[in-house]
Amino acid sequence: MSLTKGGSTSKCGDGCRPAPFNGSPKNRRRALLLVAAVPLLFAVSAMLGPSGVGLPDTASVSGRAILDLRLGRFFMGMLVGAALSTSGTVFQAILRNPLAEPYVLGVSGGAGLGAALSILVGGAFIGAIGLPLTAFAFALLTLLVVYAIANQGGVPSVYSLILSGVIVSAICSSVIMFLVSTADIEGMHTVVWWMLGNLQPASWAEQFVSLAFILAAIVGLWLFAPALNVLTLGREMAHYQGLDAGFVTISSLLLSTLLAATAVSMGGMIGFVGLIVPHVMRSIFGPDHRWLIPASAIGGGAFLVLCDALARTLMAPVEIPVGVVTALAGGPFFLIVLRKKMKYAWID
Amino acid sequence: MPGSTDRLKPALAFRGVTAGYKGRTVLREVDFEIAEGEFVSLIGPNGSGKSTMLKTATGLVKPLEGRVELFGREVSSLKPRERASLIGVVPQKLESPMAFTVAEIVMIGRSVRGRWGGPDAADHDSAERAMIYTNVLDLKDRLFNQLSAGEQQRTALAMALAQEPRIIMLDESIAHLDINHSQEVLRILMNINREEKITVLLVSHDLNLAAQIADRLMLIDKGRLVRNGSPGEVMEEELLRRVYDCDLRVRRDPFSGNPVVSGVLDAALRRPPVRKRLHVISGGGSGIELFRRLLIEGFDLSAGVLNRLDSDSEAARALDIPAVLEQPFSPVGGEALSQARRMVEAADGVVAGLVPFGPGNLVNLDLAELALKAGKPVWLAAGIASRDYTPGKAAAAKARELCDGGAVEWSNIHELMAQVEQTWPQPKTQQ
Secondary structure, eight states, X not given: OOSSSXXXXXXXXXXXXOOTTSOHHHHHHHHHHHHHHHHHHHHHHHHOSTTOSSOOOTTSHHHHHHHHHHHHHHHHHHHHHHHHHHHHHHHHHHHTOTTOOTTTTTHHHHHHHHHHHIIIIIGGGGHHHHHHHHHHHHHHHHHHHHHHHHOSSSSOOHHHHHHHHHXXXXXXXXXXXXXXXXXXXXXXXXXXXXXXXXXXXXXXXHHHHHHHHXXXXXXXXXXXXXXXXXXXXXXXXXXXXXXXXXXXXXXXXHHHHHHHHHHHHHHOOOOSHHHHHHHHHHHHHOSOHHHHHHHHHHHHHHHHHHHHHHHHHTTTTSOOOHHHHHHHHHHHHHHHHHHHHHHHHOOO | OOOSSTTSSOSEEEEEEEEEETTEEEEEEEEEEEOTTOXXXXXXXXXXXXXXXXHXXXXXXXXXXXXXXXXXXXXXXXXXXXXXXXXXXXXXXXXXXXXOBXXXXXXHGGGXXXXXXXXXXXXXXXXXXXXXXXXXGGGTTSBGGGSOHHHHHHHHHHHHHHTOOSEEEEESTTTTSOHHHHHHHHHHXXXXXXXXXXXXXXXXXXXXXXXXXXXXXXXXXXXXXXXXXXXXXHOOHHHHHHHHTSOEEEEEOTTTOOEEEEEOOHHHHOXXXXXXXXXXXXXXXXXXXXXXXXXXXXXXXXXXXXXXXXXXXXXXXXXXXXXXEEOTTOOOOHHHHHHHXXXXXXXXXXXXXXXXXXTTTTTHHHHHHHHHHTTOOEEEESOGGXXXXXXXXXXXXXXXXXXXXXXXXXXXXXXXXXXXXXXXXXXXXXX
């Protein structure tokens, strides 16, 4: 038997290849179901709202406006959900920690601070790109600060990263609190409402810019998928496997920071999606990021759209902040899924 | 690419390498070459720089001074993928927090080839060969995390093999495996080294294992390469004592001839001295356990007459027990006997082990008689008749005579210890 030379030395024929990266046919079926859920949710989203159940009358002006609003919400939900969930997936892979998500590393906190500042101070002049860009700049700054705190010579450990992330995150939220408490009534209301998380459609220009950012970042991360698979074995192993681990780590951290920042600037502080959806998708599709990243994107989007639809209808005409629904409705559901399939999601 | 020219170049060469981490130099002026196809083991105490050397060899740690060459090319000049196709690393413990199967982990070794899409036929073949080689093919659909440590380590080895590297380095990868699994991994390593001509660098803190398997040992101490040579050259008692800063002994394994090092822990285990000297009559390995137990109980010992090269005489030497030695396979001569008599006269008692008696060593029983006559206690292992190869069963007769004269028979070591304890009660340890 020869190891380095070719030849048919294998004990088994063509029928029994080692299955690399999970039984693909199974995953394909599951992916199809997930993709099929999107138009369904689109329809559901168009029919649900505080103004009543059913398609709005498109003949009337108000009906068209309501439909517009509902479709805008669908669009926002898909984008924000996809961004948060993909970002969480990548953070978990890079930090090799099941608790990692944009919030834990302070990235969301930084983005939130940036967004709050630009809402309160910047206001009019920053325009469509301004909000996501300010959020991104602040998120990036936070990430750098977190890294600098954690870095005590050499490569910072995951634990010190998370610890300093939590600290910086807390500082960011207290600064936001301070800003809110000193703001005028109107500004305070805007920021608080935004912080609770809501998917009120932004301007089309802003949505378009966000769409571009989010799509580009998700595709970019998807391209890193095989590298992320290797990276889950640790940076050192990745190096031995011929990966430029530093480059991959930094690029994917940047891309997922961009995702988180854009999501926060669009929808505020929506929790839960970035943490739990990746775990559920991992338990369904396995840990291969070539499946996991698109699945997380679609799954996160679908989950948020569903939660938003519930948020709009449950107590109509009063709208519940979507961040409340994600945790309240999603928690128990995902708990059931994870309890059944925990061993495929994460093992430590 | 296996080129024809770089075949002549060493697989791995350190040329005056000084390396370390931020503000801490670990390796100092390290110089060595490993030829392609060699099996080399890097040994040294904890914290001596073994792992740093491995990281420097793979380019993970950049040398501050000097050059590290892989097949004649400077490591830092290699593209990551080129480097990974030359050198594979099996870590101390591969950890995959996510639920990858064995096949998936092994296939990660193929990511050296750097395609985004699914693996092709060549990847499958290579991964499969690696799994067959390491005997994990049956486990391919199992989750890596649910495997035993040995199976995980074989999977990690399979992953490194799937890279199809020309040199494999193992970072104390077998240190935490039990003997069965570590032997299995070692067997695989020897196979890939011999059959596939893959160069192996095994980092190990297990000196005996390293000496057992490697063609060459490199001993590193405080970041410096202090000895580089055959196991016999490196496993030198004085050198190892200095490097490991502890009392140890190097013997030759009677079966393989390999040098074997053992720590001298016995001293710490011993009871407070009872200030009694026992003379032990043994031979052929029957004395080893006696020596050990009696030393632990706090006795001073002497031994003999033993033949040189007898395993008891080796044990006596290792344990610093004064012993009278006779030439191998020779009957005990007058001079040795008179020496042994003097020892028995100095002793407080005599213990005879489960030694077979023949014409050559029958006189040893005279030593027991001598002690008995001097009123000293004598313990004889029971059943001498079955070990008696003297003409006319002289030893059994002598034993009966001794027992009549007051010698006590013992049938197992616990019994012996109880009898000895009865004669000389242990001094009570201070509360």
